[in-house]
Amino acid sequence: MERLIAGPSFKVRVPISISSAVNRAHCLSLRRGFMELAIPGGRTPVPLRCVKWDEGNTDEQATLTYQSEEFINAVEVREWECGKSLNDIAAKQGITIRRNYHSGYGSKGTTIEKDPPRNILEQIIWDKEVEVAQYKEAIPLETLKKNMENAPPARDFFGALRESYLRTGLPALIAEVKKASPSKGVLREDFDPVEIAKAYEKNGAACLSILTDKKYFQGGFENLEVVRKAGVQCPLLCKEFVIDSWQIYYARSKGADAILLIAAVLPDVDIKYMTLICRELGLTVIVEVHNERELDRVLKIDGIQLIGINNRNLETFEVDISNTKKLLEGERGQLVRQKGIKVVGESGLFTPLDISYVHDAGVRVVLVGESLIKQADPGKAIAGLFGKDISK
């Protein structure tokens, strides 16, 4: 089972039990062209190809040899060869939150960080690691891939945004189906996701964002499913804290048409890998950034169509809509335009003035939750937000 592929390679020694799980994953992924590997002692979904495995050693260890796919930069792989942890790689990219869980195989992973979480985003991610490990145990990827075949086909999220912008001359609206947030608590008591989604659609939203995090946002993957099944035509963004590609398959199996990847959480290697998975599944990707450093990182990654600039700092909850303007000034803004990337202005938008402010800054899409959902009629609130009816 040896294949020769050019590029850096490295070996890992893993317990036989993990190796056979990897083998199974490999068999599945051979058809897909790449695979996901969990290396003990670190967490990774990196796009690597297992080129050789050697089982049956007396010490019950297997040696697996991996080679990187072409799209992985050699430096990143060399970091793995040196045994650096993903937290080190992430820190070098300016990511301040730390990962805490040995994910991959079951919920029996060990906690590696001893200190308490440093901020709310880190807390959310640590909880998400436990949640995803449990979900993965209940629904293995192989099952998920089968379930996905019964999902309704992915719709053109990007196209719906472009059409809306051309039709209205105003930023296209992604209206968010959001019951609560960690910063504001419950935003709407009488929360019926289908009713709200239909009201948004009727009043001119191009796409919808469905929050799927339960613990902090009181959302759920079932909301994606019910909204889609209710016949809502607007393409749906799965608004989740994605840390593992399993969640991407899960979102697609529930009818998502697009997914959010957060640069404050994911190192470049994850963003690249996950973007490729999304492309295979027909999902549109929005990569969310909050500062210059994150934007610069994302601008170096090929194939990104949509960048979200979050006006809310997810670590402190501070909201400042001038953040969008600041990030799009000068050379960065120029590069964004040159690359044909569309920018989504996210969070803290309440008035027609806010919309025209971010529009002037270069935004072609806005993502709005609170200011719509808190009003008695969230659908009608759209005309108030834009200063005119955008449904026709």
Ligand SMILES: O=P(O)(O)OC[C@@H](O)[C@@H](O)c1c[nH]c2ccccc12
């Ligand atoms: O409710 P607001 O301020 O209009 O914000 C919506 C959206 O931008 C926000 O919910 C959001 C942006 N990025 C996120 C990442 C995770 C959870 C939520 C978010």
